[in-house]
Amino acid sequence: MDARPVRPSAAAAIKKLQIDDDDRAAGFAAGRTATDGLTLPARRGLPEIVAERLIEGIADGTIRPGERLVETSLAASLGVSRAPLREAFRQLEAQGLVETRNGRGTHVRHLSNAHMEQMISVRAVLEGLAARLVTTQADPGHLDVIRRIHDRFEVASRDGSAEERRRLDWEFHETICRFSGNALLLESWRLVSMSVRVFMRKNALFNHDTSSIVRNHREFVEAIHSGDGDRAERIFRWRIIQTGYLHLGQSVPAELASYEPADVVTTAKPERATARRSGAAPIPRKAKSKKK
Numbered sequence: 001m002d003a004r005p006v007r008p009s010a011a012a013a014i015k016k017l018q019i020d021d022d023d024r025a026a027g028f029a030a031g032r033t034a035t036d037g038l039t040l041p042a043r044r045g046l047p048e049i050v051a052e053r054l055i056e057g058i059a060d061g062t063i064r065p066g067e068r069l070v071e072t073s074l075a076a077s078l079g080v081s082r083a084p085l086r087e088a089f090r091q092l093e094a095q096g097l098v099e100t101r102n103g104r105g106t107h108v109r110h111l112s113n114a115h116m117e118q119m120i121s122v123r124a125v126l127e128g129l130a131a132r133l134v135t136t137q138a139d140p141g142h143l144d145v146i147r148r149i150h151d152r153f154e155v156a157s158r159d160g161s162a163e164e165r166r167r168l169d170w171e172f173h174e175t176i177c178r179f180s181g182n183a184l185l186l187e188s189w190r191l192v193s194m195s196v197r198v199f200m201r202k203n204a205l206f207n208h209d210t211s212s213i214v215r216n217h218r219e220f221v222e223a224i225h226s227g228d229g230d231r232a233e234r235i236f237r238w239r240i241i242q243t244g245y246l247h248l249g250q251s252v253p254a255e256l257a258s259y260e261p262a263d264v265v266t267t268a269k270p271e272r273a274t275a276r277r278s279g280a281a282p283i284p285r286k287a288k289s290k291k292k
Contacts, residue, residue, distance in 0.1 A: 050088035053078060064108065065110040071086070095194040096109065096115065097111075111198065122192045123196060126185055127176065128237030129185060130182070133229070134176055135227060153168040157211075157213070174189070174190070176224070199247070238260050241256055
C-alpha cells in the first residue's frame with residue numbers, strides 16, 4: 001500500500017521554513033561557518049537552502065520519520081519550483097536522511113541506532129584527522145578563529161538558547177574540518193555528520209547537559225593549540241566516539257574502546273548501559289590507582 005502523503009498539519013507547519021527573498025538574494029550560510037573575517041561567508045545556491053530548511057523540519061519533528069515528501073506540497077510551502085526541491089532531495093539522500101522508494105516517492109529515513117553508530121565512528125576518524133592537520137599547520141589566524149568560536153559557545157552555554165548552542169557547536173567542528181585544508185575531508189565530514197546533526201537536535205542530553213560539551217570543547221582547543229598533532233587526533237577521535245555513544249545511551253563497544261588515550265581524563269560519566277548492538281560488550285570500569 002502506498003505511503004500516505006504529507007499530513008495537512010505538517011504541510012501547514014512547514015510554512016515557517018519558507019524561503020524568503022533575502023535568502024534568495026544573499027545565499028544562505030548555515031551556522032555562520034565563515035572564518036570570522038578571514039574569508040567571505042560560504043554562498044549557497046537555492047537547492048542548498050531548500051535542503052537546509054528540510055533538515056530543520058526533519059530535526060524538529062515537523063516532518064516525521066517515514067513521512068512521504070510530496071513535491072507539489074513542499075514546493076508550494078517553501079515557495080520554490082520543483083527543480084531545486086528535487087536537487088535538495090538528492091543531497092539529503094546522499095546524506096542518509098531520506099530515501100527514494102521505487103514507485104513510492106521520497107521518504108524521511110528512520111535513523112536507527114545502528115546507522116548512528118556507523119556515522120559516529122566515521123565522523124570520529126575524519127575529525128580526528130582534521131584536528132591533526134590543523135594542529136600541525138599551526139596557522140595563527142586559524143587557531144584564533146577556533147578559540148573565538150569556542151568562547152562564543154561558552155557564553156551561549158550560560159546565557160543562550162539551545163538553538164544557539166547547537167549552531168555554534170556545529171560551526172566549531174565544521175571550521176576545524178574546513179581549516180584542515182583538505183576539501184575531500186570536509187565534504188566527507190559534512191556527508192556523514194548531517195545525520196548526527198539531526199540526531200543531536202532531538203537528543204535531550206545534548207540540549208541539557210552542556211557542561212560536559214563545554215569541557216570537551218576546552219580540551220579540543222587546548223589540544224589544537226598544543227602543537228602535538230598526534231595527541232589532538234587521539235583526543236578528538238575518542239571524545240567524539242565517547243560522547244556519541246553516551247547520547248545513544250550505550251557503552252562504547254569493545255572494538256572501539258582501544259581508541260581511548262591513556263593521557264586523557266574521563267569527563268563524561270554515562271550510566272553503564274548494556275550495548276544494544278549484538279556483540280558490543282560494555283567496557284569494564286577501570287580500577288583507580290591509589291597514591292602512596
